Amino acid sequence: MNSLRPDLAIIARNVAPGSRVLDVGCGDGALMAELRDHRDVDARGLELDPENVSAAVARGLSVIQGDADTDLADYPDRSFDYAILSQTLQTTHRPDRVLEHLLRIGGRAFVSFPNFAHWRVRLSLLWGGRMPVTRLLPVAWYETPNIHHVTVDDFRALVKERGITVEGAWFLNGDKLTTAAAANFRAEHAVFLLNR
């Protein structure tokens, strides 16, 4: 579990053992493999990049090449206990619709994203006047896959507006947890557990 990205490690620790999980944007399947091997989870994945899909299938995982924006509609209601969307929300065309699908497909959803209101991002924009390039957002504006930057407070507002319940929230500064109160300023990264 040590090799997992910090947000994935949080998700892995909080998924109920033996449950059914859909990992949307599962990458090479690192989280899925962890859940399968240590939490007895029946994990399925959706991933856009064919090379990542190949890598995941080569690990013995069940992963479908597809797009969160278009292919989630194909999954039946409540077909999973959890739907997971890690570091992918900000890359989708309609994050709100993707979020609705997650909660339709899984009873509960884990969503993690980089916080665009982190103080380092704010400073970069304030002093530099340029779109921030940071550790978690390492790509220049014209080629970044992150087309919908979002802050912790933005996300909280969306969730409230849609009547979605926040069951749990974790805020990361590096690989250390930070408090919810100052999260919009201090957290580089947020993980939410939602249900409806």
Next chain:
Amino acid sequence: MWNSSEPSTRLVDKARRAALARLAMSDDQRFGLARHVILPGPLKLDGGGALAPVEIAYETYGTLNADRSNAILICHALTGDQHVASTHPMTGKSGWWTRLVGAGLPVDPARHFIICANVLGSCMGSSGPGTIDPVTGSPYAMRFPVITIRDMVRAQAMLLDHLGIERLFAVVGGSMGGMQTLSWPATFPERVGAVVVIASTARHSAQNIAFHEVGRQAIMADPNWRGGAYYADGAPPAAGLAVARMAAHITYLSEAGLTEKFGRRLQARDAKSFGFDADFQIESYLRHQGLSFTDRFDANSYLYITRAMDYFDLAEEHGGTLANAFKATRARFCLLSFDTDWLYPTAESRAIVHALNAAGAPVSFVELKSPFGHDAFLLEAPEMNRIIDGFLRAGEAR
């Protein structure tokens, strides 16, 4: 040796018997290359009626392990045959899937017991229109019953019964072979553990049927066809079959692939002839493909197998809902499509994936990039091999 009168303890006797059983297995006449079996049947057919006896030509590679859990059935395409990894007896060419099946490859005789059987209706030794009808003593020709993909699969299951294999570790097939692999878990949910479907579809589209009908009409319009009764005098409808093959061959290639390989280049000449010779390289290529095909394939078999493919609609067989076809199986699925395949485009594979998701089946799917169209699955495709290898090994680790 079985009746050795040598006194021995029970334990030694048991060990010796086991050793002999292993030896006997390797000498088992049911296993090996160029096998042919006549099973009594009857094989009940989807179209009504039954076939008896049922002849099946097949090959096996590798060794069946002690608990008979390493068997992989390879299903061939429309004009394929049982020589998946051995030299074809008529053309002298190496097996049709030596890029996937062989030492060090994803389907490996060192680990797997590999079976490939000529499909029902074909002409390489399994029962088909060219087979002698025991009732009349002459070839069935068009008296052979119209068969379906599911009938082919049921015949394969009869072969497995004969080989003493209750459950397949995996079925693997591309194109029409993929239709059979899809039909396997739907027809025998308990008898297969993993299903690989490459460049295939769960139903033939109007366009698919249309191309096949062009081929069938070309055969039947050949005056040599004579209602299919051409076996006696050695004058088959070769011209019609060649045209059928030419039309079908176009559907196996991509437009970009054709342009790259042939463009508008002329064949062994500097200028257009202002006649109807094969001026263009593509014409010459297609004529060659058509003609060489008639050396190895029977026109009536072509009619029967294309009909079976046209009738294929797996959802229709399960109350109109494709997901129902997979409700009873616990098999894992791996689907692959190619981005330039317009015969069975990616959307067809996605429809199958959708149904498998709805049925809750474990499924993996990738659309692979290739310039070669439908034929890509038979060509060098390292990414395809990598995925199939990972998929199969994941099942072996369990």
